[in-house]
Amino acid sequence: MTDEGESGAALDPAAATRQYVTAGLAALGLKARDDELAVIEAVDAVYRPSIRALLDAELDLVVPEPRADMSGPPRTLDPS
Amino acid sequence: MRALDRPLREQAEAVASDDADPAELLEEALARIEERNPRVNAIVATFPEESRRMLAEAPRGPLYGVPVAVKDEWPLPWRAERLGAAAHVGRAPAPGESGPYRALRDAGAVIVGVANMHEYGAGSTGHISAYGPARNPWDTERCPGGSSNGPGAAVAARLVAGAVGADGVGSIRYPAAYCGLTGLKPTFGRSTMAGHHVPQTTTIVSGPLCRDAADCRLLAGVLFGGALDAAAPEQLRIGIVPGELWEDCDPEVAAACRGALEALREATSGTVAEVDIVGREHVLISSILIGQTEELAGVTPERVAALPDEVSLVARALLRYRLLLPAVAISKAEAVRTVVRRSLAELFERVDLLAWPTVPAPAPPLENPTVELPSGTHPADFANPRQAGIANLAGVPAISVPVGRSGEGLPIALQLLGPWGSDELLLDAAEALEGANGREWVDAAPPLAA
Numbered sequence: 088m089t090d091e092g093e094s095g096a097a098l099d100p101a102a103a104t105r106q107y108v109t110a111g112l113a114a115l116g117l118k119a120r121d122d123e124l125a126v127i128e129a130v131d132a133v134y135r136p137s138i139r140a141l142l143d144a145e146l147d148l149v150v151p152e153p154r155a156d157m158s159g160p161p162r163t164l165d166p167s
Numbered sequence: 168m169r170a171l172d173r174p175l176r177e178q179a180e181a182v183a184s185d186d187a188d189p190a191e192l193l194e195e196a197l198a199r200i201e202e203r204n205p206r207v208n209a210i211v212a213t214f215p216e217e218s219r220r221m222l223a224e225a226p227r228g229p230l231y232g233v234p235v236a237v238k239d240e241w242p243l244p245w246r247a248e249r250l251g252a253a254a255h256v257g258r259a260p261a262p263g264e265s266g267p268y269r270a271l272r273d274a275g276a277v278i279v280g281v282a283n284m285h286e287y288g289a290g291s292t293g294h295i296s297a298y299g300p301a302r303n304p305w306d307t308e309r310c311p312g313g314s315s316n317g318p319g320a321a322v323a324a325r326l327v328a329g330a331v332g333a334d335g336v337g338s339i340r341y342p343a344a345y346c347g348l349t350g351l352k353p354t355f356g357r358s359t360m361a362g363h364h365v366p367q368t369t370t371i372v373s374g375p376l377c378r379d380a381a382d383c384r385l386l387a388g389v390l391f392g393g394a395l396d397a398a399a400p401e402q403l404r405i406g407i408v409p410g411e412l413w414e415d416c417d418p419e420v421a422a423a424c425r426g427a428l429e430a431l432r433e434a435t436s437g438t439v440a441e442v443d444i445v446g447r448e449h450v451l452i453s454s455i456l457i458g459q460t461e462e463l464a465g466v467t468p469e470r471v472a473a474l475p476d477e478v479s480l481v482a483r484a485l486l487r488y489r490l491l492l493p494a495v496a497i498s499k500a501e502a503v504r505t506v507v508r509r510s511l512a513e514l515f516e517r518v519d520l521l522a523w524p525t526v527p528a529p530a531p532p533l534e535n536p537t538v539e540l541p542s543g544t545h546p547a548d549f550a551n552p553r554q555a556g557i558a559n560l561a562g563v564p565a566i567s568v569p570v571g572r573s574g575e576g577l578p579i580a581l582q583l584l585g586p587w588g589s590d591e592l593l594l595d596a597a598e599a600l601e602g603a604n605g606r607e608w609v610d611a612a613p614p615l616a617a
Binding site: 107108111112115116117118119122123124126127130131133134137138140141142144146149150151152155156157158159160161 | 354355356357369370448449451452453455456468469471472480481483484485487488490491492493495496499500501502503504505506508509511512515545546549561562586587588
C-alpha cells in the first residue's frame with residue numbers, strides 16, 4: 088500500500104510493503120515471521136492496485152446514505 | 168430411487184405422506200455420511216443422539232423428518248461453532264440456539280451434521296480448514312468453493328438434500344457454482360441471523376444450498392419464517408453489464424452463461440439489454456474491505472499474537488494485514504457502497520434482473536486455487552468477489568444456477584441478481600431457467616453420488 092519512502096522517492100513495492108508492514112505491526116506490538124510476511128506481501132501485491140485506485144477515487148461529492156438499511160433500497164435516489 | 172437421494176421437497180412429501188419412515192431416513196443419512204463423507208470431507212461432526220432427539224421432538228412442519236446439514240458458522244445447543252478454525256480470535260463461542268437451528272427445529276427438520284467451512288469464512292475456495300479441505304464431489308482434487316464448502320460438498324455428494332450456509336462475500340454462491348448446485352443469497356435481513364458471531368454485520372446472510380430452486384424456496388422459506396410464493400415469470404427484463412463481468416471469464420463459462428441467458432429470455436418472452444453500474448470498478452475491493460473488516464471488532468493485537476500455529480499461516484498473515492488497512496480505504500469503500508446502491512436502485516426501475524457468471528472460471532485445483540482468465544492468472548479469491556461481492560455490498564438478493572459443464576466435467580453457473588426483496592422472483596427465474604434447460608444441470612449427480 089506504500090509506494091514511496093519518507094523522501095517521496097519511489098521504493099520497490101515489495102520493499103515498501105515490508106517496511107510498512109513491519110513498522111505498522113511493531114507499532115501495534117506485533118511481529119510477523121518471515122513466512123507470514125511473505126504471505127502478506129503476496130496478498131498486498133494482488134490487492135494493492137485496487138486499494139490504491141480506491142484511495143485515489145474522487146468520492147468527496149458522494150452524499151452519505153444516512154442510517155443505511157441494507158434490507159431495502161436507499162431512501163432517496165437523488166441525494167440533491 | 169432411495170428416499171435420501173430425492174430432492175429436499177420430495178423427502179418432505181414422502182415423510183408427510185408416510186411413504187418414507189423418518190427414523191429410517193435419519194439412519195440412512197448417518198450411514199451415508201459415514202460411508203461417503205471421507206471422500207469429500209463435507210461433514211465435520213455428527214451427533215446421532217442429538218439428531219434422534221430432534222426427530223423424536225420434531226413438530227409436523229414443512230421439513231418434518233428431513234435430514235439437513237448446517238455450516239460450522241452457527242451454534243447448536245450441543246455444539247459451539249468453530250468457523251473451520253483451530254482457535255478463535257478472542258472470546259470463545261458457546262453452544263446455543265442460533266436462528267437457523269431454531270428455524271430448522273421448528274420446521275421439523277433433523278440436523279444430521281455440521282458442515283465444513285473455509286477457515287474463519289475468509290476464502291472463496293474452501294481449500295483451507297482446520298478439518299482439512301472439503302473436496303468437490305465432481306472432482307475431489309478440485310475446490311468445492313467457500314466459505315460454505317461443506318454445505319456445498321454435502322449436498323452435491325447427496326449426503327443431505329439441503330444445507331444452510333452463510334454468504335458475506337459470495338460464500339453461498341461460490342460453492343453452489345463449483346458444485347453444480349443452486350444457492351440463494353437472500354436479501355439482507357430476510358433470513359435469520361440470530362446467534363451469528365458477527366451480530367453487527369451489514370453484509371452476511373444465512374441461506375440455502377440445494378439441488379434446485381424449488382428446494383431452495385422450501386429451505387429459504389424456513390429461514391425467512393414464511394413460505395415463498397412461486398409464479399411463472401413473464402417478459403423478464405434482464406440487464407447485462409458489459410465489461411469484465413462477462414468478458415474476463417473462461418470462454419467456456421461465458422459461452423454457457425450466454426446460452427443460458429438466451430434460454431431464460433426466450434422462456435419468459437423477455438428482453439436483454441446492456442446496462443451499467445456506477446462505481447462498478449471499485450466493487451471488488453469495497454466488498455472485500457467491508458466484508459472482511461466488519462468482524463474485526465473482537466480482534467486485538469494481543470489476540471492475534473496469541474493465535475497458535477494450528478491456525479493456518481494464511482489466516483495469521485491476513486489478520487495482521489487487516490490490522491494495517493488504511494482507515495480511509497474503508498471509509499471510501501462505504502462511499503462506493505452508497506454510489507452502487509443508488510445506481511442499482513435506478514437500474515432496477517428499468518430491468519427486473521441482472522445476470523452474469525457466478526464465478527469466472529470452474530473450480531480450480533485444491534493444490535493451486537488460481538484461475539486462468541483472459542486478463543491473466545489470478546488467485547480465485549481475487550477473481551470471485553468481482554462477480555459476487557456487489558450483492559453483499561448493496562444488500563440485494565442473488566442466486567447461482569447451474570447452467571452447464573466445462574470440457575473437464577466441472578459445473579458452470581449463471582448468477583441472477585434482483586432488487587431488494589425480490590428473492591421469490593429470483594427463484595421463479597431460476598425455475599424457468601431449469602425448465603428451459605430440461606433440468607439437465609440441476610438433476611445431474613457427480614460420479615461419486617450417481
